[in-house]
Amino acid sequence: MPNVQAERDGWEAEARVGVVVPHADVGPESEFQAIAPDDVFIHASRVHFAAMRAGGEMDPKIPHDPVRAFVEPPLIDDAVELLAASPLDVIALGFTSSAYVLGASGEKELFDRLARRTRGIPLTATTAAAVTGFTALGARRVAVVNPPWFDDRLSGLGADYFTEQGFTVVHHGPCGLPSNQKLITPKALSDWIRTTVADHRPDAVLVAGNGIRAVGVIQALEKELDFAVLTANQVLFWHALHLAGAGEAASRITGYGRLFGTAPQGGRS
Incomplete structure (x- = not known):
């Protein structure tokens, strides 16, 4: 039997990063993918965000009610749970403004609530990162x-x-x-x-x-x-990699800032 030389097929993952994004936004996935080494893979779940329309269109200034609604149950909870059903290493919330509206204490409450749906997979978000x-x-x-x-x-x-x-x-x-x-x-x-x-x-x-x-x-x-x-996406991806235990993969990333040559204090954070 001849030896079979297999091509890369996407299964050789050092880390798998899940990301939750607004339904009409391709930014987080695009920038994660641009930064990621070949052995880090991105998996996304989408949540409806009422301030965006099909094609990524939105108002010149987004209203605050949809920003708060984005992180209210049940949609984001369900999206996190569906991602967490996959064999992922970390889940990142690719959304900034909701943390601004919630404040630091409200964001912690959000993390505590979502943690009940993650099967123990670590979770981060932009401002925390x-x-x-x-x-x-x-x-x-x-x-x-x-x-x-x-x-x-x-x-x-x-x-x-x-x-x-x-x-x-x-x-x-x-x-x-x-x-x-x-x-x-x-x-x-x-x-x-x-x-x-x-x-x-x-x-x-x-x-x-x-x-x-x-x-x-x-x-x-x-x-x-x-x-x-x-x-936002650079620091979120950096933090996600360290939470996933893929600090070595993070250290191999060049061209996207001195942050990737730095580890969180205390290792995982």
């Missing part, structure tokens, strides 16, 4: 660049979230770019951070919002500016 990332990098002065579809009140709630976690927020606000996912380019986002955030001299900046195109600018900005650059 950002707190872990800031801490791992030793960043205390932080700037938060929010998507243009966040209004000033939602941005303020985000600043409150990070202030409650002990960080000094030196700048926050929706970026002044077109409020349309398809119109945000790496150059435009880079220019905004360079001209609007750099003078505040943060230790790190977070480009929040999992639907904003952002991971492609990290490396160039960190080379130019004297602070770490975190983005």
Whole structure:
């Protein structure tokens, strides 16, 4: 019998990462996939988000009621449970604004509720991951660049979230770019951070919002500016890998910021 040389078939996983996303948003999956090594696989579940329409269209400023409704039972609970029925290593919530509305204590209650549906699979979300990332990098002065579809009140709630976690927020606000996912380019986002955030001299900046195109600018900005650059999907994926016990896979990732050369304090976090 001749030896069979098998091609890669997607079963050779170092880690399998589940991600819950709004029904019309491809951002988290796209950016996770761009960052992921060949042996890390992404598996998504979708939850209806009333502020988005077919094709990813949404209002210039998203209303807050759908943001809160996204994390209310039963839809997100069911989505997490369905993902957790698969042999995954971690589940990530690819949504930022709900944590802003809930606050840190409300987000913890959400995690506690969803943990009853995960079969013990670790769970993380963007803001919790950002707190872990800031801490791992030793960043205390932080700037938060929010998507243009966040209004000033939602941005303020985000600043409150990070202030409650002990960080000094030196700048926050929706970026002044077109409020349309398809119109945000790496150059435009880079220019905004360079001209609007750099003078505040943060230790790190977070480009929040999992639907904003952002991971492609990290490396160039960190080379130019004297602070770490975190983005919603980058830090969420980094934290997910460490929770999955795949820190070695995370350390092999290059081109997406100094964060991937850093481990959470205490290992898994």
